Amino acid sequence: MHEMSIAEGIIQVLEDQAVVQSFSRVKAVWLEIGPLAMIEQESLRFCFEAVTRNSIAEGAQLQIIELPGEAFCMQCMRTVTINKRYDACSYCGSYQLQVTQGEEMRIKELEVE
Amino acid sequence: MCTVCGCAEGEVRIEGDHHHHDDAAVHNHAHQQHNHAEAEVQAPAVNAEGDIHFGQGPARAHVPGLSQSRMVQIEQDILGKNDRYAAINRARFEAGSIFTLNLVSSPGSGKTTLLTETLHRISQKRRCAVIEGDQQTANDADRIRETGVRAIQVNTGKGCHLDAHMVGHAAEHLDELEGGLLFIENVGNLVCPAAFDLGEAHKVAILSVTEGEDKPLKYPDMFFAADLMILNKVDLLPYLDFDTEQCIAYARQVNPQIQVLQLSARSGEGMEQWIDWLEAKRGRLLQCRIDQLNQQIQQLQALL
Numbered sequence: 001m002h003e004m005s006i007a008e009g010i011i012q013v014l015e016d017q018a019v020v021q022s023f024s025r026v027k028a029v030w031l032e033i034g035p036l037a038m039i040e041q042e043s044l045r046f047c048f049e050a051v052t053r054n055s056i057a058e059g060a061q062l063q064i065i066e067l068p069g070e071a072f073c074m075q076c077m078r079t080v081t082i083n084k085r086y087d088a089c090s091y092c093g094s095y096q097l098q099v100t101q102g103e104e105m106r107i108k109e110l111e112v113e
Numbered sequence: 114m115c116t117v118c119g120c121a122e123g124e125v126r127i128e129g130d131h132h133h134h135d136d137a138a139v140h141n142h143a144h145q146q147h148n149h150a151e152a153e154v155q156a157p158a159v160n161a162e163g164d165i166h167f168g169q170g171p172a173r174a175h176v177p178g179l180s181q182s183r184m185v186q187i188e189q190d191i192l193g194k195n196d197r198y199a200a201i202n203r204a205r206f207e208a209g210s211i212f213t214l215n216l217v218s219s220p221g222s223g224k225t226t227l228l229t230e231t232l233h234r235i236s237q238k239r240r241c242a243v244i245e246g247d248q249q250t251a252n253d254a255d256r257i258r259e260t261g262v263r264a265i266q267v268n269t270g271k272g273c274h275l276d277a278h279m280v281g282h283a284a285e286h287l288d289e290l291e292g293g294l295l296f297i298e299n300v301g302n303l304v305c306p307a308a309f310d311l312g313e314a315h316k317v318a319i320l321s322v323t324e325g326e327d328k329p330l331k332y333p334d335m336f337f338a339a340d341l342m343i344l345n346k347v348d349l350l351p352y353l354d355f356d357t358e359q360c361i362a363y364a365r366q367v368n369p370q371i372q373v374l375q376l377s378a379r380s381g382e383g384m385e386q387w388i389d390w391l392e393a394k395r396g397r398l399l400q401c402r403i404d405q406l407n408q409q410i411q412q413l414q415a416l417l
Contacts, residue, residue: 002273002305009191021185031191038308038334085333086367095366105192110185 003040006105007047013107014057023112026057030109034102035069035083069102195309198277202284202312206295210402212395213295215313217335219328220301222321223345225253227378227387228296232260234388239395240293244283246275246300253298263287274305277312294395303332314398315340322346322353326360333367341372343387348377 014026029048033039041064048062069082075094082102088095190196206213216224225245232241243264245254254266265283267275280297287295297313299306307316318339320328323346329336336342342364344357357375364371374390376383 002308005272005274005276005305005309006191009194012194013187013189013191017185017187017189023183023185027182036334038304085337086330086363088366096369106190107187110187111182112185113182 002038003043004047004051006039006044007051010048010107011051011055011057014110015055017110018056018112021112024056025113026060026110027113028061028063028111029057029107030063030065032065032067032104032106032108034067034104036085036099036102037105039105065108067101067104069099071097071099071102073097192308192310195277198281199310199312202277202281205281205284206312206314207398207402209291210399211290211293211295212391212398213297213311213313215297215299215306215311215316216319217299217303217306217316217339218301218319218321219303219324219332222301222319222324223378224298224301224319225256227319227343227345227376228298229256229260230378230381230384231296231387231391232257232262234384235294235391236260236262240290242287242290242293242295244275244280244287244295244297246279246298248272248300269300273300273302274309275299275311276309280311292399294391303328303335307332307334307338314394317341317343319343319345320360322350322355322357326356327363329360329364329367336364336367336371339368339371341374341390344373344375346377346379347375348380348382 010029010031014029018024018026033041044064045062052058052060069084069087070079071082071087071089072079073089073092073094074096076089076092078089078091079100080090080097082097082099086095087097089097202213205211216228218224228243232243235241241262243254243257243262245251245257245264245266246269247253247266248269248271250268251266254264257264265286267279267283269275269279275297284295297311299311303318316335316339318335318341320342322344325331329342342361344360347357350357361373364373372390374383374387376387378384
């Protein structure tokens with residue numbers, strides 16, 4: 001449900017950037033999202049479409065770049081791929097993992113005019 | 114065919130005010146074969162051989178850059194704004210040596226009862242205040258006020274969580290809380306509040322034993338974000354099939370560092386350990402603040 005807040009957060013960033021970078025319309029937004037970012041993509045797309053109405057990003061396309069999740073295993077000292085918070089190390093089965101990538105939720109670039 | 118988005122030249126059309134792909138971005142490719150984005154520019158003519166001519170429109174010339182479309186790299190965290198407000202809150206709480214907790218749980222886990230019982234035990238000797246988050250009603254704030262402690266209700270309306278901006282505004286109403294404790298009771302929701310930093314020292318996840326022991330796995334983000342898990346309503350354990358050890362194991366699977374306390378706000382069992390935890394953490398915060406200030410004093414004295 002917080003995807004609506006996230007979508008509103010995106011609009012705020014776009015409106016702030018519109019002033020800084022002098023553009024009046026956003027035609028496409030590229031997001032980078034990791035598997036641990038607590039974002040449901042379909043829900044975000046739905047909310048994005050709803051909140052962009054009557055904004056500078058009305059009709060803008062939302063492109064989502066999925067980043068892989070990565071963690072460092074404290075037991076076997078290796079970097080492993082994870083997709084969920086409670087994934088174990090794929091080598092040793094330990095849960096002593098330090099997440100190094102996958103929590104990202106950022107706007108990467110925009111197409112504007 | 115465009116190798117970037119897969120659109121064929123035959124699909125290029127000026128419709129209304131922009132060229133539109135069904136499943137890809139409206140965008141402007143760096144290569145010059147075609148130009149997707151502009152409203153004003155005519156579609157390039159394509160002859161039978163597939164050659165593309167930009168100069169065949171009314172203006173008889175293709176002017177590079179006629180489209181004002183451009184790419185902007187911004188690399189901004191979507192929650193950056195919330196995080197900035199949270200940083201302001203955190204700085205304010207630290208400056209006032211206010212120990213702030215963000216209490217999160219599903220609805221009905223007993224957060225408000227835990228709070229009222231906690232306040233009965235410590236509000237005589239410590240300054241306390243509560244920020245209550247709910248979608249509607251001031252019922253919880255009223256329950257807190259009955260203990261004699263100040264409470265500010267934040268109704269989120271349709272919102273499913275408190276954000277740092279709301280908490281910042283609520284905190285403006287809390288004067289004379291220096292050195293005290295601020296409890297933020299978040300909206301009952303094990304999902305969204307995990308993503309929103311409010312500026313607290315710790316998130317505390319409360320899980321009642323009437324819920325399933327696999328909640329930490331079902332809602333891992335929240336138990337990952339929390340520093341302490343409180344298992345509440347343990348007085349009901351004899352009547353339930355709740356597997357406490359399994360629950361704690363699941364929580365540590367998600368967050369190996371999470372601390373766990375077992376208590377019953379209603380019967381009072383385990384409340385002492387919870388109060389001790391609060392006092393110890395608050396003491397540590399005050400000590401950090403004292404050390405910081407001492408360091409500042411030394412720096413200033415060195416300037417004399």
